[in-house]
Amino acid sequence: DVKVTQSSRYLVKRTGEKVFLECVQDMDHENMFWYRQDPGLGLRLIYFSYDVKMKEKGDIPEGYSVSREKKERFSLILESASTNQTSMYLCASSLNSAEGMNTEAFFGQGTRLTVV
């Protein structure tokens, strides 16, 4: 059974803290993604990675960084957490595909982060 695992389901952090959200997949997928989801805004792409050590910015990368040192693990880093980063964070992974054809993405259960 395919699996994308996020390290925490719920997290509470203080403003200014450095926060690490971890995501691990066991499907040998090349692509990994980090999204945030807020009411009324759908899923917004923060960063994605198509290979180890490779990353590209999504639509809302400000205030975030990522790390992909191993194929199975993709970390999202909030360098200095702020209250406007309170959100649901979702990680996903997928195989590489032919141009234009997104292969099926598998999502983790999400991490609900609250910054106080």
Added chain:
Amino acid sequence: LAKTTQPISMDSYEGQEVNITCSHNNIATNDYITWYQQFPSQGPRFIIQGYKTKVTNEVASLFIPADRKSSTLSLPRVSLSDTAVYYCLVGDTGSSYKLIFGSGTRLLVRP
């Protein structure tokens, strides 16, 4: 980057067929159309993908007209458990690895 437009919300009753239409006027020649379903407090789940005409699986059908500027997800005989948000995505040929979600369509199925 091809954008998609969907209705914000739809209501239906159990046993009815539900059709959700997505507009993607700027779809590129190589782009596929993919639909995901998301239940509350869960990540999205792949439903169906197509390139042209009609695709059917055990969950839904996807209808794509010849000009491919829109697509329709059809859910036959919905039940209460089909209440969810449905997202339409179009492949980004500028960067084929990206998955860009819009705001989705919130479907409410009533008894």
